[in-house]
Amino acid sequence: MKLPDECCNLGDIRCEIDRLDSEIIKLLGHRLAYVLAAAQFKKSEEDIPAPERVKAMLADRRVWAREAGLSEDFIENLFEQITSWYIATQIEHWQKTRGQVKGASHG
Template sequence: MKTPDACDGLPDIRYAIDSLDHQIIELMRQRMAYVKAAARFKPTENSIAAPERVAQMLAQRRAWAEQAGLDPHFMETLFAQIIHWYIGQQVLHWRATRAPA
């Protein structure tokens, strides 16, 4: 993958974007493995949401976005959606593996 300045045309740019998107998806898969592993340490289904942890995470992601020169509001909104989806997935996993029969 070429650097942005080294790209000779749209095919190079599209290849790079596709490659980066593929990496993002792979990282999301890895993140899911940790989210599911965390279910082992959640004593109840109600403990999964952890709103204080979510608030801390969103503030940190907002700061990271600012440091990276990205729109902090957009990144906070994006991560809020990502986190909400992962919480739902963790609830489903918790129910499948931990909920009393």
């Protein structure tokens, strides 16, 4: 790992950006694991979107963006996209896992 001011050329910069992007993707995967685990605590599919939680979460992300010197609007938009996809994925997971449980009880 090189700090930005330690990079000697564009190749070094690109290598570090690729390394960071790889870490971000791995972290998104870890986050997804928690999102899917949360499905077990949802009583119904309608509980999954949790709009009040999303609203509070996005407000927190705006604060964190400001503290990090990043655009609050960009980070909010990014997390809206992330959250939207995770909600859809959690709904799909909830339907599959609850469907298996229901199907097993009829068998």
